[in-house]
Amino acid sequence: MQREKSQKFALWRRQLGREKELWFWTLLFLVWWVFFFLIPLYGIVYAFFDYTPGRALTLDRFVGFKNFISFFQTRDAWMIIRNTLVISTLNMTVGFIAPIILALQLDELRQGLFKRATQTISYLPYFVSWVVVASIVTTLLNSDGVVNEVLMNLGLINKPIAFLTTGKYFYALITCVTIWKSLGWSTILYMSAIAGIDQSLYEAGAVDGISRWGMVRYITIPCIMPTIVLLFILNIGNFLNLGYEQNLLLGQSTTQEYWEIIDTYVYRYGIQMGRYSFSIAIGLMKSVIGLILVFVSNAIAKKYTEYSIM
Amino acid sequence: MNKKRLLSSLLAVSLLASLTACGASGDSAGSSGVTDASEVPEVALTDEVNQYGWTVPEETIKITYYACDDDATDQAEEDERLAEVHQIMLDEFNMDITKQIYAQDSTERLNMMLAANNYPDVIVGLTDTMANAFIEQDRAVELTPYLDKYGQDIYATYGDYINLLREEDGSLYKLSSAAGSTTDAMGRDFSIRWDWLQETGLDVPNSFESYYEAIKAIVANHPTTETGEKVYGITAFSQEGAEFYETPLLYMGFYNTATGIYKLNDDGTITHWVDTEEGREVAHYINKFWQDGLIDPDFQTKDYDTSVAFMSNERVAGNIGTWWHNYTGGYQVWMSTSDDYNPEKRMQELTWEETDATPNLISDNYIRTTRVIITDKAEHPEEIVTYWNWQQSPLAIAFNSMGPQGEDMAWVIDEDGNAKIDDRYWYGDPDNSQFLWGDFESKCGSWNYVMANPGYTPVNRKDNPAEGWASPIAAVNMWDLIPNYDEMDKDKLSVDQMMGVYNEETSKTYLTDTTVWNTAFASDSEEATIQQDVKDKLLTDWCLCIMAETDEECDALYDQMVKDLHDIGLDKLVAAQQKALQDNEAKLDGSYWENSAESTEEAAE
Numbered sequence: 031m032q033r034e035k036s037q038k039f040a041l042w043r044r045q046l047g048r049e050k051e052l053w054f055w056t057l058l059f060l061v062w063w064v065f066f067f068l069i070p071l072y073g074i075v076y077a078f079f080d081y082t083p084g085r086a087l088t089l090d091r092f093v094g095f096k097n098f099i100s101f102f103q104t105r106d107a108w109m110i111i112r113n114t115l116v117i118s119t120l121n122m123t124v125g126f127i128a129p130i131i132l133a134l135q136l137d138e139l140r141q142g143l144f145k146r147a148t149q150t151i152s153y154l155p156y157f158v159s160w161v162v163v164a165s166i167v168t169t170l171l172n173s174d175g176v177v178n179e180v181l182m183n184l185g186l187i188n189k190p191i192a193f194l195t196t197g198k199y200f201y202a203l204i205t206c207v208t209i210w211k212s213l214g215w216s217t218i219l220y221m222s223a224i225a226g227i228d229q230s231l232y233e234a235g236a237v238d239g240i241s242r243w244g245m246v247r248y249i250t251i252p253c254i255m256p257t258i259v260l261l262f263i264l265n266i267g268n269f270l271n272l273g274y275e276q277n278l279l280l281g282q283s284t285t286q287e288y289w290e291i292i293d294t295y296v297y298r299y300g301i302q303m304g305r306y307s308f309s310i311a312i313g314l315m316k317s318v319i320g321l322i323l324v325f326v327s328n329a330i331a332k333k334y335t336e337y338s339i340m
Numbered sequence: 341m342n343k344k345r346l347l348s349s350l351l352a353v354s355l356l357a358s359l360t361a362c363g364a365s366g367d368s369a370g371s372s373g374v375t376d377a378s379e380v381p382e383v384a385l386t387d388e389v390n391q392y393g394w395t396v397p398e399e400t401i402k403i404t405y406y407a408c409d410d411d412a413t414d415q416a417e418e419d420e421r422l423a424e425v426h427q428i429m430l431d432e433f434n435m436d437i438t439k440q441i442y443a444q445d446s447t448e449r450l451n452m453m454l455a456a457n458n459y460p461d462v463i464v465g466l467t468d469t470m471a472n473a474f475i476e477q478d479r480a481v482e483l484t485p486y487l488d489k490y491g492q493d494i495y496a497t498y499g500d501y502i503n504l505l506r507e508e509d510g511s512l513y514k515l516s517s518a519a520g521s522t523t524d525a526m527g528r529d530f531s532i533r534w535d536w537l538q539e540t541g542l543d544v545p546n547s548f549e550s551y552y553e554a555i556k557a558i559v560a561n562h563p564t565t566e567t568g569e570k571v572y573g574i575t576a577f578s579q580e581g582a583e584f585y586e587t588p589l590l591y592m593g594f595y596n597t598a599t600g601i602y603k604l605n606d607d608g609t610i611t612h613w614v615d616t617e618e619g620r621e622v623a624h625y626i627n628k629f630w631q632d633g634l635i636d637p638d639f640q641t642k643d644y645d646t647s648v649a650f651m652s653n654e655r656v657a658g659n660i661g662t663w664w665h666n667y668t669g670g671y672q673v674w675m676s677t678s679d680d681y682n683p684e685k686r687m688q689e690l691t692w693e694e695t696d697a698t699p700n701l702i703s704d705n706y707i708r709t710t711r712v713i714i715t716d717k718a719e720h721p722e723e724i725v726t727y728w729n730w731q732q733s734p735l736a737i738a739f740n741s742m743g744p745q746g747e748d749m750a751w752v753i754d755e756d757g758n759a760k761i762d763d764r765y766w767y768g769d770p771d772n773s774q775f776l777w778g779d780f781e782s783k784c785g786s787w788n789y790v791m792a793n794p795g796y797t798p799v800n801r802k803d804n805p806a807e808g809w810a811s812p813i814a815a816v817n818m819w820d821l822i823p824n825y826d827e828m829d830k831d832k833l834s835v836d837q838m839m840g841v842y843n844e845e846t847s848k849t850y851l852t853d854t855t856v857w858n859t860a861f862a863s864d865s866e867e868a869t870i871q872q873d874v875k876d877k878l879l880t881d882w883c884l885c886i887m888a889e890t891d892e893e894c895d896a897l898y899d900q901m902v903k904d905l906h907d908i909g910l911d912k913l914v915a916a917q918q919k920a921l922q923d924n925e926a927k928l929d930g931s932y933w934e935n936s937a938e939s940t941e942e943a944a945e
Binding site: 080173190194195282287298299301302305306 | 447450452455457469473479570580637638640873876879880882884887908
């Protein structure tokens with residue numbers, strides 16, 4: 031028994047020696063992960079206390095689930111949840127499919143220079159801040175902006191449309207802008223997956239006489255399906271994490287009924303008002319829901335496809 | 341199994357450690373413990389009084405303070421800006437003051453300071469809510485004994501207003517970081533393009549109705565700009581349309597407070613503006629502009645910069661807001677971009693009395709809304725209070741607002757020991773269009789180590805507030821020197837100074853003391869949430885209301901707005917404001933503590 035243990039240990043040491051460079055670089059990231067992700071997790075205890083900066087977390091300040099419950103008791107809780115779900119769903123459907131389509135289209139381009147230029151240009155919006163994006167969108171969609179001017183000149187409308195101040199346009203507006211901003215960047219993983227497809231499959235397809243569309247349908251999409259499933263499962267973990275900047279910047283008073291989401295509410299009523307426990311509680315709630323969604327979607331993917339991440 | 345146990349133990353230990361860690365920063369040792377002036381240590385002073393009236397101490401006084409400023413940029417830049425003044429403070433005052441700034445939301449920074457139990461001797465410019473957080477945690481020093489011994493001029497600055505800063509038990513932990521009455525300055529107003537008004541041949545507007553008619557006539561004369569862009573009557577300046585109800589209501593004598601705009605009834609009760617007939621009248625008035633296409637349809641999307649550009653590009657015929665909009669969006673740009681600027685092209689400010697009530701166009705809050713505290717980290721609060729006491733003097737105000745005196749500086753101390761402003765400063769540098777300030781700010785510094793200066797001219801000081809200042813200064817405060825045009829040489833006035841003269845012809849100052857309307861709610865209170873809810877919903881419903889296509893729709897949307905706000909809890913907010921008003925009035929005359937004492941006695945019986 032003892033000999034078996036020492037043999038295992040010797041084996042482990044030999045393996046460690048062989049992989050020392052790998053372990054060195056991995057260790058750096060592990061340390062980073064421990065300090066910046068694992069240790070801060072202790073902060074979730076604040077969600078269960080009536081926390082005031084500077085005061086100790088004593089048992090008499092323990093409030094259980096009060097901070098969680100208070101969110102659902104807010105005036106517009108269901109409106110906020112509705113908006114979050116609608117915008118998230120649009121992002122997870124239209125916003126998820128769009129980069130796949132663009133990646134497939136880019137793959138069909140045969141002119142190398144044009145393809146690379148298009149790819150590079152499509153990445154640019156990702157690096158533009160939301161403040162600048164909001165400014166561009168506002169300029170384009172104002173009553174005397176380019177969009178209204180074009181529609182008027184084409185005779186499609188006889189007076190400018192208030193795109194930015196009419197609530198019913200907000201879901202479409204925020205989805206389009208979010209997709210525009212992230213579209214190019216999101217294609218990178220799909221492009222690399224497509225690049226990794228065995229070319230002999232396409233050659234075999236050509237011999238079998240399938241069309242371009244057939245190659246996409248029967249070769250490219252099935253080959254990148256593991257990537258699609260992987261990204262879908264990872265993205266769904268962030269289903270409720272929409273961020274607040276874009277909604278605050280593009281939302282107006284008259285569209286608040288459509289732009290107020292969990293993130294904007296937590297920012298305005300939690301962080302800005304110094305209600306830290308409340309903010310942490312909602313953050314924790316979103317994370318737990320995200321984790322559940324990841325497990326559920328992974329289980330579904332495992333059952334109905336042969337791909338999963340766990 | 342063992343692994344699971346180990347994992348559970350680790351988790352439990354980490355949670356315990358986190359609780360301990362949270363507790364480690366816990367409650368502090370408390371304040372100085374000094375309860376009476378006789379217990380306050382002596383500040384060792386020399387016999388030397390410097391040219392600014394400061395009695396030089398024997399030992400160097402060291403103070404570190406955090407200046408809350410959400411617009412702060414860079415500590416290194418600030419240090420560089422203050423370098424010269426810092427050296428003078430060392431050499432002539434024997435004081436070593438360190439000013440800390442952070443390019444961060446001040447509330448966030450203060451909460452971090454509290455959590456880390458790491459903050460400086462003094463904190464300047466914090467809100468009541470944050471000041472109360474320090475006070476409740478016993479991290480602020482009770483000032484009364486120190487003021488009793490070293491703060492007689494501070495008491496003189498405040499008069500009875502100091503009672504409004506006292507706690508329920510009469511103790512005093514915070515002062516205003518800029519107390520005092522405002523001066524004869526401009527405020528809220530309706531304004532109109534003066535040259536375009538002359539073209540219409542109409543009289544200068546003196547009522548809501550005549551203003552509307554004038555704007556309508558101007559837009560009819562000028563439907564588009566020279567570049568073909570549509571001209572509107574008015575737009576919003578960064579408030580998303582809130583100024584469209586705020587300014588007209590103040591013309592009708594309503595009071596502007598932190599919790600909203602109220603009508604003060606004859607019996608002393610207050611009514612939120614949405615529940616008044618005047619409120620509905622204003623909604624219909626603004627809606628008339630909308631129905632006639634006189635409001636910029638994109639007014640909600642305007643931020644300050646785009647509004648400034650909108651006005652300077654001549655896209656509006658007028659403005660309902662404040663004088664500052666006209667200055668920054670109007671003639672400041674036109675003056676600096678035109679070689680032959682004609683002052684007739686200006687936004688003329690207009691005020692009038694719309695109803696029998698006196699307008700409240702400038703809310704004069706004597707104690708303002710930001711505070712200064714001495715924290716429990718300060719080893720010598722008595723030295724800090726001594727410095728604050730000196731800051732009340734005219735020479736200190738001059739030093740702190742305009743830098744050191746000198747022949748080539750913005751001001752000098754004349755033979756009588758009074759501050760005298762240099763003509764170059766007073767009349768402005770012809771090559772510099774900066775408002776009243778010229779290039780002196782970069783040369784001499786401004787806002788140098790300001791902690792508890794009078795922000796506005798103290799009116800209840802024993803001496804004449806203008807005393808110690810050489811003509812033509814009618815009054816002075818930390819922000820502006822208020823011109824006394826009657827005593828100034830008109831030929832020497834710069835164009836922007838002349839704007840003040842022009843505006844005086846059609847506008848009048850309506851200044852109202854709103855100090856007793858002060859109120860602040862704890863951030864986790866129900867009232868704070870209601871206040872935010874009301875603010876949000878009011879703006880949404882108001883914008884929908886004024887954008888109605890018909891009078892009937894406007895009426896219906898107004899009714900809906902009133903219903904929505906009451907559903908949210910407007911009545912609770914009004915009740916809280918009413919109570920704050922009554923409490924403040926009682927504090928001001930001192931009866932608050934008499935009543936409290938009586939209540940305590942009754943309870944004891």
